[in-house]
Amino acid sequence: MRVHPETARRVSAAARALGYQPNTIARSLRTRRTSTVGMMVTDLTNPLIPPTVRGVEQLLEEHGYTVLVANTDYDSDREERQYEVLRSRRVDGMILTTASRANPVITGAVASGTPVVLLHDAADDVDVPGVVADNSGGTRRAVEHLRELGHQRIAYIAGRQIRSFSVERLRAFRDALGPLLREELVVICDGFTAAHGAAAFRALLDGPHEFTAVVTASDSLAMGIYDVFAHRGIVCPDECSLVGFHDMPLVDKLPPPLTTIRVPHHQMGRQAAALLVEQLLGRNGSGPRRVTVPVELVVRGSTAPPAVRPG
Amino acid sequence: MRVHPETARRVSAAARALGYQPNTIARSLRTRRTSTVGMMVTDLTNPLIPPTVRGVEQLLEEHGYTVLVANTDYDSDREERQYEVLRSRRVDGMILTTASRANPVITGAVASGTPVVLLHDAADDVDVPGVVADNSGGTRRAVEHLRELGHQRIAYIAGRQIRSFSVERLRAFRDALGPLLREELVVICDGFTAAHGAAAFRALLDGPHEFTAVVTASDSLAMGIYDVFAHRGIVCPDECSLVGFHDMPLVDKLPPPLTTIRVPHHQMGRQAAALLVEQLLGRNGSGPRRVTVPVELVVRGSTAPPAVRPG
DNA sequence: GTGAAAGCGCTAACAA
DNA sequence: TTGTTAGCGCTTTCAC
Numbered sequence: 001m002r003v004h005p006e007t008a009r010r011v012s013a014a015a016r017a018l019g020y021q022p023n024t025i026a027r028s029l030r031t032r033r034t035s036t037v038g039m040m041v042t043d044l045t046n047p048l049i050p051p052t053v054r055g056v057e058q059l060l061e062e063h064g065y066t067v068l069v070a071n072t073d074y075d076s077d078r079e080e081r082q083y084e085v086l087r088s089r090r091v092d093g094m095i096l097t098t099a100s101r102a103n104p105v106i107t108g109a110v111a112s113g114t115p116v117v118l119l120h121d122a123a124d125d126v127d128v129p130g131v132v133a134d135n136s137g138g139t140r141r142a143v144e145h146l147r148e149l150g151h152q153r154i155a156y157i158a159g160r161q162i163r164s165f166s167v168e169r170l171r172a173f174r175d176a177l178g179p180l181l182r183e184e185l186v187v188i189c190d191g192f193t194a195a196h197g198a199a200a201f202r203a204l205l206d207g208p209h210e211f212t213a214v215v216t217a218s219d220s221l222a223m224g225i226y227d228v229f230a231h232r233g234i235v236c237p238d239e240c241s242l243v244g245f246h247d248m249p250l251v252d253k254l255p256p257p258l259t260t261i262r263v264p265h266h267q268m269g270r271q272a273a274a275l276l277v278e279q280l281l282g283r284n285g286s287g288p289r290r291v292t293v294p295v296e297l298v299v300r301g302s303t304a305p306p307a308v309r310p311g
Numbered sequence: 312m313r314v315h316p317e318t319a320r321r322v323s324a325a326a327r328a329l330g331y332q333p334n335t336i337a338r339s340l341r342t343r344r345t346s347t348v349g350m351m352v353t354d355l356t357n358p359l360i361p362p363t364v365r366g367v368e369q370l371l372e373e374h375g376y377t378v379l380v381a382n383t384d385y386d387s388d389r390e391e392r393q394y395e396v397l398r399s400r401r402v403d404g405m406i407l408t409t410a411s412r413a414n415p416v417i418t419g420a421v422a423s424g425t426p427v428v429l430l431h432d433a434a435d436d437v438d439v440p441g442v443v444a445d446n447s448g449g450t451r452r453a454v455e456h457l458r459e460l461g462h463q464r465i466a467y468i469a470g471r472q473i474r475s476f477s478v479e480r481l482r483a484f485r486d487a488l489g490p491l492l493r494e495e496l497v498v499i500c501d502g503f504t505a506a507h508g509a510a511a512f513r514a515l516l517d518g519p520h521e522f523t524a525v526v527t528a529s530d531s532l533a534m535g536i537y538d539v540f541a542h543r544g545i546v547c548p549d550e551c552s553l554v555g556f557h558d559m560p561l562v563d564k565l566p567p568p569l570t571t572i573r574v575p576h577h578q579m580g581r582q583a584a585a586l587l588v589e590q591l592l593g594r595n596g597s598g599p600r601r602v603t604v605p606v607e608l609v610v611r612g613s614t615a616p617p618a619v620r621p622g
Numbered sequence: 623g624t625g626a627a628a629g630c631g632c633t634a635a636c637a638a
Numbered sequence: 639t640t641g642t643t644a645g646c647g648c649t650t651t652c653a654c
Binding site: 021022023024025026028029034043044045047049050051053054057066068069071085087088089090223226249250251253254255 | 354356358361382399534537561
């Protein structure tokens with residue numbers, strides 16, 4: 001039925017004046033849809049997460065969805081508990097950024113028919129739509145950059161190999177280095193923190209193998225390397241070049257500013273949300289279900305040509 | 312009724328096996344309680360916010376509540392829209408950290424009978440429970456520290472005066488400096504970003520009045536001052552000491568590491584959540600309704616005695 | 623086209 | 639104590 005615009009205006013004005021608000025809860029009970037999407041992240045305190053969350057929210061807001069964020073704190077028990085919380089809240093879909101490969105939460109969610117999108121991860125066993133950064137391309141660019149500067153002995157500090165992006169980056173490093181690869185210069189950490197990075201770098205320094213540059217799987221690992229630089233009086237980039245991954249806030253203000261691979265986290269969040277909306281609106285099938293987002297090398301002060309060896 | 316523990320176990324096991332989950336939505340419709348708390352923040356991307364959110368979540372989780380975060384992006388229209396979203400989601404209570412003084416959202420929420428707690432802000436007109444940092448004490452410590460180092464000409468860069476913490480800090484600076492206060496060395500910014508801080512600092516430098524130290528109302532303002540230091544070749548702390556406020560991540564890694572006032576954001580979040588729970592459980596009245604959380608001066612490399620004037 | 627009625631799954635009130 | 643029932647506010651169906 002068409003109503004006169006003026007009438008419509010007066011009705012909603014009256015509704016507002018009376019404090020009327022349609023009851024979302026009752027609607028949800030009836031329609032079995034909550035207009036809520038769950039987003040599982042590791043930890044909001046990790047500076048890479050908030051931009052992602054905001055990206056997701058921004059796009060979903062345009063479609064009338066609200067986002068419920070759940071932190072797993074890198075703990076798989078907690079991850080399952082949070083998954084149950086999201087389920088019990090009857091979210092219409094989920095965006096997962098916590099996922100180790102072959103994850104029971106992923107398989108469970110998919111099996112239950114909940115629309116799911118993976119962010120930063122790819123599942124080994126199930127076919128789930130997802131958004132990842134161009135981890136291989138980014139790592140390759142980092143290596144190329146160092147090679148162009150003249151580095152030959154390049155070390156790599158990898159993150160824990162439970163996340164697919166971590167695996168991809170390590171593989172890409174090995175591929176990119178090709179015959180120059182020295183397996184003794186590759187260290188795989190147990191986690192992704194500065195402390196892990198510092199320990200790995202110390203192990204490299206204390207080892208018998210020389211190197212003039214280090215590539216890390218993430219800026220947070222690189223933060224630990226700055227600590228070791230300071231502690232041992234190593235001058236970067238003169239004595240050792242360093243490349244990170246992600247372009248975290250403030251790394252451009254460090255001494256020296258960190259050369260790194262910029263990942264568009266906000267845009268990746270939007271992209272993931274878009275894939276989810278496709279499923280929520282039931283028009284999946286069209287368009288690509290796996291999106292790889294391009295990344296960009298940002299050259300700053302932590303990389304330079306290797307020092308010329310005396311003699 | 313008491314049931315045998317074994318029976319209880321078998322029942323819940325059977326429930327699990329059958330995939331039964333009590334329907335939260337139906338329960339909420341019936342009980343008019345959602346076990347959800349809304350939290351309004353300015354922007355998750357501000358590094359001070361996530362620890363606060365996690366603190367809130369952590370405590371509320373213990374009481375079975377879920378947190379719905381809404382970002383206002385420092386925009387009052389958006390703030391009101393987000394408030395409506397939270398209302399329409401029928402949250403049981405709200406924690407507000409966005410609030411300018413005399414804010415329609417605060418007064419509206421209070422008038423509607425929704426339990427509310429203010430975080431970092433205090434309302435001018437209504438009596439609302441809240442948690443604030445010891446802004447006065449912190450600012451005083453910053454000034455004392457500089458005075459102890461021998462500084463006499465101390466400038467202050469204030470944040471926009473729409474937030475009560477911002478007002479408190481400025482007032483505390485003026486009080487703490489007492490007869491040494493030079494009103495020409497006080498700059499009030501239009502916001503809280505690095506760009507605002509940089510502009511304010513440039514204005515001070517380009518002004519006719521000398522100073523040997525700057526206190527800022529927040530680390531983010533101080534970030535802009537680092538930029539100006541770098542740009543104009545000013546050596547900190549030799550030529551100018553600098554004190555921030557908040558102790559943001561990574562400020563300890565800057566050249567020089569920032570001396571600042573550490574604010575326990577996580578704990579403040581927990582505290583605010585605790586005040587809210589009191590109201591939700593209907594046992595307010597007991598205990599203090601306004602909590603001031605102590606802060607701590609963290610001395611790092613950006614402060615030193617003033618350079619001795621030649622001659 | 624309009625209007626009445628049933629029912630989503632739970633809890634609280636009530637009856638037995 | 640235990641079991642039954644009404645009804646939260648909406649949407650959707652069905653009868654008119």
